[in-house]
Amino acid sequence: MSTDSLIEPIDDAIAIVAVRKSELAAWQQQQAEPIRAWVISCGFEAEAHAVLRLPGDKPAVLIGLGDTIDRWSFAGLPQSLPEGVYRIDGELTDEEATQAALGWALGSYRFTRYKKPSRDVAQLIWPSKADRAQVARDAASMALVRDLINTPTNDLGPSQLADAAQAVAKEFGATCNVTVGDALLTENYPAVHAVGRAATNAPRLIDIAWGNAAHPKITLVGKGVCFDTGGLDIKPSSGMLIMKKDMGGAAHALALGRMVMAAKLPVRLRVIIPAVENAIAGNAMRPLDVLQTRKGLTVEVGNTDAEGRLILSDALALACEDKPDLLIDFATLTGAARVALGPDLPAMFANDDALAAELENDARETGDPLWRLPLHSAYAKDLDSKIADLNNISSNGFAGAIYAALFMQRFVDPAVKWIHLDTYGWNSKARPGRPEGGEARNLFALYRLIARRAK
Structure with a gap:
């Protein structure tokens, strides 16, 4: 497009x-x-x-x-x-x-x-x-999301996702560093390595930087699970069918970053993408394994199919190390969010009420809807583990989207303003301008939110 x-x-x-x-x-x-x-x-x-x-x-x-x-x-x-x-x-x-x-x-x-x-x-x-420049910028960024999600994993594994990120970075003169395979352990991304090590296409951490360091720091993080079998807690075939879309969060982060760079907004932009394939092999992580994370917290693996939050734990910890003014993550994270809100309404979580209200208003004004769900702290105890700092799933089957967000919040510096979007990344049926397949949501609302901070 x-x-x-x-x-x-x-x-x-x-x-x-x-x-x-x-x-x-x-x-x-x-x-x-x-x-x-x-x-x-x-x-x-x-x-x-x-x-x-x-x-x-x-x-x-x-x-x-x-x-x-x-x-x-x-x-x-x-x-x-x-x-x-x-x-x-x-x-x-x-x-x-x-x-x-x-x-x-x-x-x-x-x-x-x-x-x-x-x-x-x-x-x-x-x-x-x-406004021809805006139309070109927005159309190209929407196409990037759709193309990346629609491409099957045999042509878009972690290495190819990194290639796509490097191409975007090169287009706008950004730097792009990629940490691959066992180097993830050396550079302290142990959770990314643990999730992706069973795949033949090695896991990697993609880190793009662009803009003047004196400008407001905006960091985008995207879940880049290029295919999700569920790991040893394997998905049924029906649940695995469109899991090529599980890197939709990465596609969104990359596309929003592209919009920012194309508009030359005066911000210091960073885009972080942990890219893996959650595959099955003899060295795959197992249920009840205990993983190390970049932040130093240990995580017991209650379910290997809750892998997205594991790789995001390292990415969010990295993102917070340079204290961004705004941190936004995208993830095709939970079926619970889809059960609650359906495919067209991403679930939004935020650790700042004023920020959440601002984004809700931007979503209304741009016709780019989302719905806020709570970071209900009373539920956090259900992520406790008897042998580790926390478990990657809750001890009950309720409120899955909230538990996932609460897990991720443990890796976010409380001083950093943070938005988490649990999105679907897919059109299950065709509508005018929105064909069945990969889809971008909330790029317009979030671009407006970021543009307001540019100075």
Whole structure:
């Protein structure tokens, strides 16, 4: 996905007439009788994503906006309209034009690495008031998430994920250090090593740095489990089927970092990704093993399928060592979050109420929803272990997302403002602009949160 489907003006572009539900009656009254009768006879009510070809000498398409224009309003059109060049009729505000162009770019996305598409997407003339730089930045970052998640593990293991990170770093002149295999033990990332050592594609810790050290420090951490068998506590086949997406947190962190760098925000950015495959072999970690961690806490492995929080423990401890002004982590972490909130609402945890409220407001304003769950401290005792500092799972089957967040909080410096996002990273069904497969969520809200801190 890029802005290739957005082009410069040509003379014979097909008109797209976009109408809100509240404006439909007034619009109809302004039309000639044949068009008015056609629209009524077809039952067009301007519902969101409704499309109707208009009769007449000059081809035109009527689309419904529902109640408002957002980035998804035009996103279904590039692949549903016939091939050709289109233009949006009527005046759009700067923001509406930007969102319309972004939606067109998002709706043009197709994962084509292994299968050639059967047709070209429709093209749109750039809306005149659109912020082209923002559209290009946002579309490319969304595509990065989708492409990384959609790529199967035989082509995107820990080494290839590191290659992707290094490519992003090189694009923007950032540094990227990668610690691989047994060097993880030497450099004190024991939990990352323990989770990933059974895979033939060795585990690694990816560390990107960019920007002026005098600017506010923003650190992003992403769970990079490139495939999760569950380890010796092996998943059933149905639970393993889409586990190529278990590096979705890493994809989000890398893409948000890309947005920040592309916009040249005045921040000191750091992106940390522990990249592993949770595989099964003779040297795989076992249930009730006790692992060392970078922070010095010992962890009893109550379940090898709760591996994401283990690798994140080392990454979060590393992140806190230089005291960032804001720490954000992304992880496709728990099924419990999906049971509670479904696939479209990432669960958000934060150790600062004002910060959480700020992000909630950004999520509303950007149409990028999430839902806060509590770091309920009374539950923390359920992570106790009789032989280690803590267990990686709770002693009961409830509140799995909260227990995972509480576990991770043990590795975060209380003085550091921290946001944890338990996200799904996947569309289970196709919708306009959002094909089935890998998906990014909350990049727009978090970018706004970070941009406000840039100075």
